[in-house]
Amino acid sequence: MTHSEKARRSSGKRERLAAAAAKVLHEQGVEQTTLADIARAADVPVGNVYYYFKTKNELVEAAIAAHAQNLRAVIGELDALPTPQDRLKALLNGWVEQRELTARYGCPTGTLASELDKRADGLDQAIAEVMQILIDWAAHQFQAMGRDDSRELALALVAAYQGISLLTNTLRDPELMTAEGRRLERWIDSLT
Amino acid sequence: MTHSEKARRSSGKRERLAAAAAKVLHEQGVEQTTLADIARAADVPVGNVYYYFKTKNELVEAAIAAHAQNLRAVIGELDALPTPQDRLKALLNGWVEQRELTARYGCPTGTLASELDKRADGLDQAIAEVMQILIDWAAHQFQAMGRDDSRELALALVAAYQGISLLTNTLRDPELMTAEGRRLERWIDSLT
DNA sequence: GTCTATATCGAGATAGAC
DNA sequence: GTCTATCTCGATATAGAC
Numbered sequence: 001m002t003h004s005e006k007a008r009r010s011s012g013k014r015e016r017l018a019a020a021a022a023k024v025l026h027e028q029g030v031e032q033t034t035l036a037d038i039a040r041a042a043d044v045p046v047g048n049v050y051y052y053f054k055t056k057n058e059l060v061e062a063a064i065a066a067h068a069q070n071l072r073a074v075i076g077e078l079d080a081l082p083t084p085q086d087r088l089k090a091l092l093n094g095w096v097e098q099r100e101l102t103a104r105y106g107c108p109t110g111t112l113a114s115e116l117d118k119r120a121d122g123l124d125q126a127i128a129e130v131m132q133i134l135i136d137w138a139a140h141q142f143q144a145m146g147r148d149d150s151r152e153l154a155l156a157l158v159a160a161y162q163g164i165s166l167l168t169n170t171l172r173d174p175e176l177m178t179a180e181g182r183r184l185e186r187w188i189d190s191l192t
Numbered sequence: 193m194t195h196s197e198k199a200r201r202s203s204g205k206r207e208r209l210a211a212a213a214a215k216v217l218h219e220q221g222v223e224q225t226t227l228a229d230i231a232r233a234a235d236v237p238v239g240n241v242y243y244y245f246k247t248k249n250e251l252v253e254a255a256i257a258a259h260a261q262n263l264r265a266v267i268g269e270l271d272a273l274p275t276p277q278d279r280l281k282a283l284l285n286g287w288v289e290q291r292e293l294t295a296r297y298g299c300p301t302g303t304l305a306s307e308l309d310k311r312a313d314g315l316d317q318a319i320a321e322v323m324q325i326l327i328d329w330a331a332h333q334f335q336a337m338g339r340d341d342s343r344e345l346a347l348a349l350v351a352a353y354q355g356i357s358l359l360t361n362t363l364r365d366p367e368l369m370t371a372e373g374r375r376l377e378r379w380i381d382s383l384t
Numbered sequence: 385g386t387c388t389a390t391a392t393c394g395a396g397a398t399a400g401a402c
Numbered sequence: 403g404t405c406t407a408t409c410t411c412g413a414t415a416t417a418g419a420c
Contacts, residue, residue: 031223050414073251132363170323180347
């Protein structure tokens with residue numbers, strides 16, 4: 001029996017737990033978050049969590065998978081836009097729109113990556129793959145613009161976002177994201 | 193009796209603990225690090241730690257202060273260089289030289305900032321001030337170059353560094369730092 | 385499949401001998 | 403000032419009733 005089959009039979013509690021984990025882990029961080037926190041957010045009794053996830057690590061893994069799926073959905077929408085410049089700028093817009101959340105809790109992927117890197121488990125690899133999805137997509141856009149340094153540009157773009165997310169969060173100023181968004185937009189225009 | 197007086201009388205154990213804390217917290221993260229870890233690294237018995245620091249938070253605070261002092265020392269050396277361009281490029285060079293450490297553990301200031309932000313204590317403010325030291329210094333250099341958007345440029349520079357540090361760490365590839373360092377150097381040249 | 389009660393364990397913190 | 407032994411508490415995880 002697969003996970004999704006189990007989930008159908010149990011009124012989606014597994015999905016609720018994974019979604020709640022993604023949200024609460026972003027807000028509180030992995031170490032600060034107890035299973036009780038996640039269970040409460042998902043409206044599931046604490047002890048019951050272990051029926052769906054054998055360990056806390058498995059729950060974190062499910063949260064990472066939820067992030068990955070979310071990222072793929074965002075990217076899928078961007079791909080409907082006509083030019084690579086449009087697509088990259090729409091990505092920037094999305095980041096700027098999230099600025100209040102970022103000022104409070106940082107970038108969901110970035111803060112997770114930073115935390116998981118300090119742990120012995122294999123979860124750092126999983127979050128690295130999520131980050132790579134974004135980098136690869138951005139590189140693809142720069143390539144479509146005819147740049148032969150597309151990978152370096154993609155890394156610079158994602159780094160700029162991760163960095164300004166950290167500063168926005170650390171200094172609690174959402175407008176840092178707005179200003180950097182504008183700057184990156186001009187940068188993209190200058191590349192053509 | 194002040195702390196430094198106490199320290200003199202106790203063969204510098206307080207300083208040893210603060211320095212060990214700075215190192216171990218960078219390597220393992222705040223939550224993953226036990227007082228026993230820090231005590232061992234400083235070669236001090238565990239129970240004795242509480243004579244010097246009443247709580248774990250106070251030790252973390254001391255570690256942040258050590259980082260701040262270290263940063264000020266680095267900046268002090270850079271200030272000896274003749275032009276703002278030289279000073280900024282020397283800062284970049286220092287970052288690139290640290291790339292192996294960054295690939296393993298991330299930027300000391302950035303990873304601490306990311307972690308402390310998820311905590312209820314007031315330590316997020318302390319690390320924000322350390323970050324601000326660097327931003328202010330960089331803004332000063334851009335201003336000396338005659339730029340009236342010096343603060344925005346400084347934020348972009350520090351963000352680029354924080355971001356590429358995160359990617360270098362997450363993807364475990366020190367050469368990402370090398371490439372971005374070269375790119376930022378060209379960027380600085382283009383601003384004059 | 386669902387949930388309660390509880391075992392276990394490790395960390396921060398303290399008491400008090402020296 | 404220094405260090406050992408120990409208290410306390412909270413979190414993960416499990417046993418087992420329903």
